[in-house]
Amino acid sequence: MVRIYIDQKPYDVKPGKNLLETCLTLGLDLPYFCWHPAMGSVGACRQCAVKVFKDENDKAGRLVMACMEGVRDNMYLSVNDTVAHDFRSQNIEWLMSNHPHDCAVCDEGGSCHLQDMTVMTGHAYRRFRFPKRTYQNQYLGPFLHHEMNRCIQCYRCVRFYKDYAGGKDLDVFAAHNHVYFGREKDGVLENEFSGNLAEVCPTGVFTDKTLREHYTRKWDMTMAPSVCQHCSLGCNIIAGERYGALRQITNRFNGAVNGYFICDRGRYGYEFVNDPDRVRQPVIHAEKEGRNLFESLSGILTEGKLIGIGSPRASLEANFALRRLVGEENFYQGIPENEAELLRKILAIQHSGHVHTPSLKETEYADVTLVLGEDPTNSAPRLALALRQAVRTKPLEDIAGSNIPLWNDAAIREMIQDEKGELFMAYPVNTKLDEIASGALHAAPEDIARFGFAIAHFIDGHAPVPEGMEPQTLESARRVADLLEKAERPLIVSGTTLFNGDIIQAAYQIGQALEKGERKAALCFVLPECNSAGLALMQAPSLAMAMKAAETGKFATAVVLENDLYRRAERSEVDRFFSTFENCIVLDHLENDTARRATVLIPTATFAEGEGTLVNNEERAQRFFQVFMPKNEHIRESWRWLDEFRQFRDGSRPDELRELDNLLEELVSAMPQFKGAEMAAPLSDFRINGQRIPREPHRFSGRTAMLANVAVSEPKPPEDTDSPLSFTMEGYRGLPPAPLTPFYWSPGWNSGQSMHKYQSEAGGSLRGGDPGVRLSGDGVHFSNGLQGTIPSAFKRQDNEMALVPLPHIFGSDELSVRSSSVEGRSPRAYIALSSLDAERLHAAEGSILQMRIGGQVFDLPVTLKNELPEGLAGLPYNLPSMSGITWPAKGVLTNTAL
Amino acid sequence: MNEILKYTLMIVIILFTLTTIAAWLIWLERRMLALWQDRYGPNRAGPFGLFIVVADTIKLFFKEDWIPPFAEKAVFVFAPAIVAAAVLLSFVVVPFAPDILVADLDIGLLFFLAMSSLGVYSIVLGGWASNNKYSLLGALRGASQMISYEVFMGLSLMGVVMLSGSFRLTDIVMAQKDFWFVVTQPVAFVLFLTAGIAETHRLPFDIPEAESELVAGFHSEYSGMKFGMFFIGEYLGIILISAMVVTIFFGGWLGPVLPPVVWFTLKTFVFIIFFILLRASLPRPRYDQLMEYGWKIILPIALLNLLVTGGFTLLKN
Amino acid sequence: MISLLRSIGLIFLHMFRKRETIQYPEEKVVLHPRWRGRIVLTRDPDGGERCVGCYLCAAACPVDCISLQATEDEHGRRYPAFFRINFSRCIFCGYCEEACPTYAIQLTPDFEMGEYNRQNLVYEKEDLLIDSQGKYPGYNYYKVAGLSAGVKGKGEGANEEPPVDIRSLIP
Incomplete structure (x- = not known):
């Protein structure tokens, strides 16, 4: 801790930070543009000027850019100094001299950093009388809209897109006062993280194009903390709704998982919620005419035995509710046998105690990374971005001795030049990460596994050596082994993508070989879907087993939970499977082939319309919250439906289970491996000063008009029985607990840049700790062990x-x-x-x-x-x-x- | 037989006339207030807006007959009836004309004093039964105001009784054949008028209601026709006090040319309008000011007036 | 005491004053042009809708009685897909007009909006949009805004330079 004096007030602050970070951490409002907590400082925008004094007695002082000056002990500075304030105000005035009169039609308006900073500096009146500079826009694909006139030349976009995310097709053109940020010519922005530009850009140059199709201001959205459903990493997101449609996904900071960025699949994949093909009403395909839903359900549920097929894209609660409905012995995972086998193996490895399962944030600090049979860019995109950071961050260790602080981004990048960390890719085809890899092996899955075994052998001589390997491959295996052994934070990335257990086994062997006492290698596995780990932890048999069990004909009814079985197995097999049942109840939110086979099709809530818990690839249980109440009462969470079925069949017991919390409690007591899942977020009776956390910002508009076309008397707002959030704008306005943060806002900070107000220090973890709880996995016994043999080399077959x-x-x-x-x-x-x-x-x-x-x-x-x-x-x-x-x-x- | 029929008819006619007049006073008051405030007042329903009273009555009848769940039900319902009944009983002794009066009691004045002070029960009971702090405060104020002003109301009239030598109201009227008692007893007139206003809880002495302090005071919880009873009671009170002022100080039915009942009515209306004028022009005193005024100023004056009148009477004899 | 009598007297004399009441509806009221009555949506001088669906009126509304949805045409010109004012909630404060950056929403000197059915006080865009520029003639937002929305091209505005040639390094 060092002591600094800001405007004569003493503060004890952390050394090694720059003044801007320090001021923001202390809660002082200091305007800035080009600095970004994840990307460091470059001092391009000249906005964060403060005055630094030589000593206590210095009255004159000098202006410095806060982001380019480190804190020193006994430092005297002033944020509110008139000269510094005027400087910042004039700087904004210059930036605004070419900024168009667009706020009314600009999608950034209301969550615009430039607006916030302009108000903060007090610039209110345009004195510049001369013409404004204009640019032509570009077409940038389906994700982003380009409006170049609004640019203030902070260079954040290219620093993120090119330097941070490794994009190639966005750059800065022209010179002087007319630099241009865009592509060489119109075209789709290729990088998988381009959507982050909408958040990185401090103004409206890059805006979310899908939001534009149903545009809503940030203040008008009903928002809730949510978790991305589109891969196994479980990035935290904020989902916003208006008029019953999901409007926008933005990043929700989680210091341990996704940090400041999410991939484009997560950001733009939300529109399925608004799909016209959504199942909105229960559908009964029964022969007996004239029976209503509950008559036919009571018939189906009480006649004969039930078999339950779970789903890796349904929440823990939904799968558990199904398991309770059909009974433990009749509950099956809705995934193919080989996938289930791989997941069992991965869980066994993660709980073996020989390896360390890293969080996504930790992977950013690996010094040597081996990717074994994975293409993270496509199977877990945010991990690819993290690996890029690992490669970019590693060389910084070498310059730790120099006197350039690490936040001084431009300088340190200049210093390390093209130095890169070690990343080795082994995958059948080229991947996007190959370009930053120090080596790549393109081989068949079997050969990738053999390559892995070879590495394990070179690290630990006791490990078996694969025979008949090409000397050249052996050589690179030796080199990778050498690097891994010397590494301080080695990381091995593998996963289920290639459906090859030997690769996973090889990864484990390497991890085991690297284990030295307390120090364990980090093994990061990519799993197929958002709740694959959660489902696998339930240790139910696979779909193939279900098919085998159904052959016996002892089941009258199948209950399929949010799962399109036609994606899991061959069509003919699935058809045969369905034909063994008299009835089939399908719960899903989208029309698909399985839904069409249903005798009773039950509409369920998507992640935006219901609550649930997901377990990501590192077994972190994370809660996603309902964003809005579906207009139709039939659309309910699967777990609610399934639990109603159970009560319906067993006779109603109203004292039993009504809320999500009870279900989780039962889940944990039934399966201790989920211990911690119930703590992923505060319980539904959590209140601050007796108040709920509002899902709507305090400027939410149109409450007495949005439904007035239906009926002029406003209906009572929906009540949330499952979470401490409210569906209105009334409630606690202070800082909510991290897992319950529905949106980022702070007085004077309307844009997502207000995030630092929610962090314990600028760029650090959220106050009260990053959300999500790592599951202990207590009491899990994985019968199939950690043994495996080296597969034989891949051989081309003549006929297939x-x-x-x-x-x-x-x-x-x-x-x-x-x-x-x-x-x-x-x-x-x-x-x-x-x-x-x-x-x-x-x-x-x-x-x-x-x-x-x-x-x-x-x-x-x-x-x-x-x-x-x-x-x-x-x-x-x-x-x-x-x-x-x-x-x-x-x-x-x-x-x-x- | 004939006597009973005559009195029954008289009672019915007087009752009907009084209640009708009391109802139209609502219209009169609104029109007069409007006149003094440079407005028109109700002028749409019927000629000169006279039917506003009918509309008001229909409205009151159609209102939900709401009794708050926390109220003392029986007392709550009973209270509004008392005020109208007490005032109407006082009219028994009012000599509208030599031959138009129900009972020419020899203790007429005492009967009037007794009956008119009964009205306060309605306020106290209504306020208490409402089980509401504003109502209770209103009721308490009503009671204390009544006690304070009742005292010198009686005292102020004693001078007149001394001069006329009778409690019988017809005797008092007849005693004014030569000159009205307002001439010989001006102080008593002012005191009686003041006390009368207080007695009817009219502005500026509507302390038990005091809507700017107590919502609506003792009748906060009342609505519909029960509220209407309080309303009617108040207007009947105005008529009563005006009639008594006329009887006691302004020679009752006495007057030249016109028939006695017309004289009585004319004089009474002058005072009714004066009541309304007071409402239009005077602000409400504070509660403590009202009490202080009553006990420390008016009571001594009333006593003094009695003393002086007594002295004069002695000397004269 | 004297003052009491004096005020009673003064009030009594008011009996002979002229009455201030206007006998509406027989006698009509003369309203100022800036009277805050019925809300309308105006058009720009070219006849296009002025409203660009920026949501500022809705945000400014203290009773939250304005709701709308912005959309855009093929040229990128924003307009409200629907625009609804619930006049049964409106308090005619005029904040929406103050907030409007395009002079689209304006309050007019008309208060005769009584309805027997409250539902009829919900006005949709077709009830609000008028064929007039209202109080602010001559203003066309898209002529001064930076973006091109079919009204003017980039750099064609009165206070704009022609678009930058990004291949040029000449200052």
Whole structure:
């Protein structure tokens, strides 16, 4: 701690920070533009001027940029000094001299950092009489809208897009006072994190294009803390609603998970909530006419035995409610056997005690990273961004001795030049991370596993060595082993993407080899879906087992929870499965093939209309909260429906379970491995000063008019029985607990930049700790062990191709692809081949080949990927048109044109 | 037989006339107030807006007959009836004309004093039964105001009784054949008028209501026709006090040319309008000022007046 | 005492004064142009809707009786898809007019809006939009705004330079 004096008041502050961070941490309002807590300072905008004095007696002082000056002990400075204040005010006036008269039609208005800072400095009247500079805009794809006139040249966009996220196609053009931030020519912004520009840009140059289609100001949205549903990382998000439609997803800071940024799939994948194909009413496909929902349900639920199929995209509560309805022995995970097997293995490894499971934030600090059979950019995008930071951050260790502080971004980047941390990629095809990797291996999954085993062998001689490996591969394995062994914070990333247990085993062997007493290697696994870990922790048998059990014919009714089984197994198998039941109750929110098989189709709430808990890939239980009350009373959370079914069948017991909290309590007592999940967020009776936390900002408008067209008497606002949040603007206005933060706002700070008011220090963790609770996994016994053998090397088969699934950030996720913007970025179905294989089939790029996998036939255009080994083909994973393949798959490829 | 029929008819006619006049006073008051405030007042319903009274009555009848759940039900219902009944009983002794009066009691004046002070029960009971702090405060004020002003109301009239030598109201009227008692007893007239205003709780002495302090005082919880009874009671009180002033100080029905009942009515209306004028022009005193005024100023004056009158009477004899 | 008598006398003399009441509806009231009555949405000099759906009126409204949804046409011009004022809640404070950056929403000297059915006091855009510029003739927001929305191109505004050539390094 050092002591500084700001405006004659003494403060004890943390050393090593710059003045701007320090002032913000102390709660002082100091305007800034170019500084960003995740990206450091460059001193480009000249906005955060303060006066620093030589000593106590110095009255003159000198102006400095707060973001470019570190704190020193016994430092005297002034924020409110007239000269500094005037300087900041004039700086804004200059910035505003070319800023257009656009606020009324600008999407940033109301959450605009430039507006906030202009008001903060007191600049109110334009004195500059001369013409304003103008620019032409560019088309930037379905995610972002470009309005270049509004730019204030803070360089945040390119610093984020190019430097932080590794984008190639956004840059700064022209010179002098007319620099231009955009692409070389119109076109889609390619980077997977482009959506963050809408938040990074302090004004309205880059704005959310999907929000524009149903534009609502921030102050008019009903918002709730939520968790992204589109991959296993569980990034924290804020979801906003107006007039019964979900309008916008923004980042919710979680220091341990996603920090300041989320990927575009998470930001733009929300539109499925507003899909016209939503299931909105219960549908009964029963022969007996004239029975209402409850008559037919009571018939179905009481006749014969029930089998329950859970889902990795449904919340813990929903899966548990289903398990209680059908009984523990009749509850099955709705995922294929091999996927279940992989998840069991991963959980066994994570609970083995030999490896460390890192949080997403920790992965940003790895010094050597090995990615084994994963393409994080597409399977867990935010992890790819974290790995980029690991690579960028590592060289900073080397300059720790220099006297340039690490927040001085431009200077340290200049100093480290092209130095990079070590990242090694092993994946069948090129990935976006290859460009920053110090080495990459493109091989079949079996060979990637063997490569991993080889690394384990080189670290720990006792580990078995795979035989018959190419010397060149062995050499790179030795090099990676060497790096990992020397590393202080080694990280191995693996996962389920390639559906190969040997790769996971290899990753574990490496982790085990690296274990030295207390110091454990970090092993980060990418899982398939948002609640895969939670479902797997329930330790239920897989869908294949359910199919086997159903063959016996002892089940009369299947209850399928938020799961399209046609994506999980081959169509004919699923058809046979359904034909064994008299009735089938499907609970889902979107119309799909499984829903069409239902005897009774029950509409359920999406993440925006209900509450629930998800367990992410590091087994962090996180609560997402209901954003808005669906207009239709039939749309309820799955767990509510399922629990009603149970009460309905067993006779109503009103004293039992009414709320989410009770269900979680029972979940934890039934399955101690979930201990901690009930603490992911405060209980529903939590109040501050007897008040709830309002979901709506205090400027929320239109309360007496928005429903006036229906009935002029305002209805009572909906009440929330499941959470401490309220659906109105009334409630506690201070700082809510971190898991309950529905939006970021602070007096004078309307934009998301107000986040620092919620943090214990600028850029640090949230006050009261980052949300989410790591599950202990107590009492889990994973029977199938941590043993595995080294697989034999991949060999090309003459008659059939081995297939690997290639996930795509836009397209492979079931829900996000229902968003029109994400769908627009989704690839069409294709088959990736090496040119050797293509030549053999007389095919070239784009020619159509027929692929037969089991009973399914696909006609696919060829995409050449020469890095693929011969005999191995890549298929895009789980595109809507190509689901239902059992991975790992083999297929016969023919050229029907011949 | 004939006698009974005659009196029954008289009672019915007087009762009907009084209540009707009391009702139209609502209109008169609103029109007069408007006149003094440069407005028109109710002028839409019927000729000169006279039917506003009918509209008001219909409105009152159609209001929800609401008894608050926390109120003492029986007393709450009973209280408004007392005020109207007590005032109407006082009219028994009022000589509208030599032959138009119900009972020419020899203790007429005492009967009037007794009956008019009964009215306060309605306020006290209504306020108490409402079980509401504002009502109770209003009721307490009403009671103390009544006690204070009743004293010198009686005292101020004693001078007149001394001069006329009778409590019988017809005797008092007849005693004014030569000159009205307002001439011989001016002080008593002023005191009686003041006390009368206080007695009827009219502005500026509407302390038990005092809407700017006590919501609506003792009748805060009343609505519909029960409130209407208080209302009617108040207007009947105005008529009564005006009639008594006329009887005691302004020669009652005495007057030239016109028939006696017309004289009586004319004189009475002058005072009714004077009541309204007071409401239009005077602000309400504070409660403590009212009490101080009553006990420390008016009471001594009343006693003094009695003493002087007594002295004169002695000397004269 | 004298003052009491004096005020009684003065009040009595008011009997002979002229009455101030206007006998509405037979006699009409003369209202100022800035009277805050019925709210309208005006058009710009070219006949286009002035409202750009910025939500400031709704935010300024102390009784929250304005609700709208912004949308845009093919040129990027913003306009309200619906615009609703619940006049049964409106207090005619005029804050919406003050907040409006485009002079679109204006209060007019008309108060004769009585209805027997409260539901009829909910005005939709077609009830609010008039074919007039209202109190502020000549103003067209899109002529002075920076963005191009089919009214003027980039750099064609009165106070704008032509668009920057981003391939040029000439100062």
